[in-house]
Amino acid sequence: MPFRSKTSRIIIPVVEMTPMIDIIFLLIIFFMVAAQFAQQATIDLDLPNEAGEKTPIETPSALIINLTADGDIIVDSPDNLITIEDLDSRIQSFVETESATWDLISLRADENAESAALNEVLRILNKHGLSATRIATESP
Amino acid sequence: MLFNKKKSRRNINKGVVNMSSMIDVTFLLLIYFLVTTVLTPPEDELNPALEVQEGASQVSDELEPQVIDVVKRGNDEIYLIGSQSITSRETLYEVLSKLPHEPGVIVKVDGTTSVSFALAAIQEARNAGFEKVTYVPTNP
Numbered sequence: 001m002p003f004r005s006k007t008s009r010i011i012i013p014v015v016e017m018t019p020m021i022d023i024i025f026l027l028i029i030f031f032m033v034a035a036q037f038a039q040q041a042t043i044d045l046d047l048p049n050e051a052g053e054k055t056p057i058e059t060p061s062a063l064i065i066n067l068t069a070d071g072d073i074i075v076d077s078p079d080n081l082i083t084i085e086d087l088d089s090r091i092q093s094f095v096e097t098e099s100a101t102w103d104l105i106s107l108r109a110d111e112n113a114e115s116a117a118l119n120e121v122l123r124i125l126n127k128h129g130l131s132a133t134r135i136a137t138e139s140p
Numbered sequence: 141m142l143f144n145k146k147k148s149r150r151n152i153n154k155g156v157v158n159m160s161s162m163i164d165v166t167f168l169l170l171i172y173f174l175v176t177t178v179l180t181p182p183e184d185e186l187n188p189a190l191e192v193q194e195g196a197s198q199v200s201d202e203l204e205p206q207v208i209d210v211v212k213r214g215n216d217e218i219y220l221i222g223s224q225s226i227t228s229r230e231t232l233y234e235v236l237s238k239l240p241h242e243p244g245v246i247v248k249v250d251g252t253t254s255v256s257f258a259l260a261a262i263q264e265a266r267n268a269g270f271e272k273v274t275y276v277p278t279n280p
Contacts (some may be wrong), residue, residue: 017159024166031173048256052184067255106185115210115258116251119277126190133190133275135259136183140182 043078046068048111050137056135061106063094069110071117088124095128102130109135186262188275189245206245208232208261212252219261229260236268244272251279 043066065087066074073082075090082090094100105125109118125133209220219226226232236245245265249258265273 003179017163021159021166023162024163024170028166028169028173031170031177035173035177047183048259050184050186050259052186052263053266056168056185057187057275091196095162102190103187108183109255111254111256111259113255115249115255115277118255118258119249119251122190122275122277126192131164131189132187135188135262136187137186137259137263139184 043068043074043108043110043112046112047108047136048137049140051139052137054066057103059103061096061134062100062104063090064106064108065109065111065121066124067109067117069112071113073117073121082126084120087121088127091124091130095130102132103134105130106134106136145156145258161167186266187261188262188273191246191274191276206239206243208245208247208265209250210247210253210258210261211250217253218267229264233264233268236265236270239268241269243248243269244274246274248276248278251277 042131044066045066047123068074073084073087075082075087076079094105098104102125107118107125109119109121122133190245211218211220216227219232221232221235224235226235239245247258247261247265249261261276262273
C-alpha cells in the first residue's frame with residue numbers, strides 16, 4: 001500500500017498541442033490563399049511614386065488595365081496581352097453590357113512608360129463616354 | 141494484485157499517436173509560405189477627369205488660362221504654364237498655389253513625356269488644392 005500511494009503522486013505534465021496545431025494550419029491556409037490571390041491580381045509594374053488623392057475611391061475595380069514600360073497593354077491575367085483595338089472592343093462591351101462607370105475601371109501604368117501609350121488608353125476610355133479615370137500610384 | 145494486473149493491461153492498450161513529425165512538417169510549410177509570400181504594397185490612385193480635344197482651336201482657347209502643358213524639349217521634360225517654363229515640381233506647386241482654384245486646371249500631356257512626369261503634374265495640382273483636374277491627351 002505505501003508503494004501504491006507513491007506512484008499516484010507522480011505528476012506527468014501534459015502539453016495540449018491541439019490549439020497550436022489548429023492555429024498553424026489556419027496560418028498555412030491563409031498564406032496559401034494570399035499567395036494565390038497575389039499571383040492572380042497583380043502584374044509587376046513600377047507604379048509612379050505619388051501620394052494619390054486625399055480621399056481615394058472605395059469601390060473595387062471591375063476591370064484593371066495594366067500598361068507596361070514597353071507600352072504593352074495587359075488585362076486580367078499576366079499573359080493576356082492585348083492590342084489597342086482589342087481594348088477598344090473590350091471597353092465597349094464592358095460599358096454596354098455591364099453599364100460600367102469610370103470608377104469601375106482602374107489603370108495601372110508603369111512610370112517609365114511613354115505617356116503616348118497612356119494617352120491612347122485614355123482616349124479610348126473617353127471615347128466610350130467615361131468622364132474620368134483611376135490611375136494607380138504607389139505611396140512614396 | 142489482480143486489480144493491479146488489470147490496470148497495467150489498460151495502459152498497454154492505449155494508442156499513442158506520435159505528433160512530432162507532423163508538427164515538423166507543418167512548421168516547415170509555415171516557414172516556407174512566410175518566406176515566399178510577397179506582400180504587395182498598398183496602391184493609391186489619382187482620379188483626373190478626362191477630356192479629349194477634337195482638333196478644334198476653340199477648345200484650346202477656352203482652356204488657355206489654366207493649362208499646364210507637359211512637354212519634352214530635347215532631352216528635358218518640362219511643364220509650361222503660359223509662357224513660363226518649369227522644370228521642377230516644387231516650382232510647379234508654387235506657381236499652381238497662386239492660381240485661382242475654382243476654374244480647375246487642365247493638364248495637357250504630350251505623348252513624348254514619361255508617365256511619371258505627367259502624373260507628377262496631376263499630383264502637384266491636387267496638392268496645390270485644385271479639386272477639378274482634367275487630363276487632356278494631346279498628340280506630340
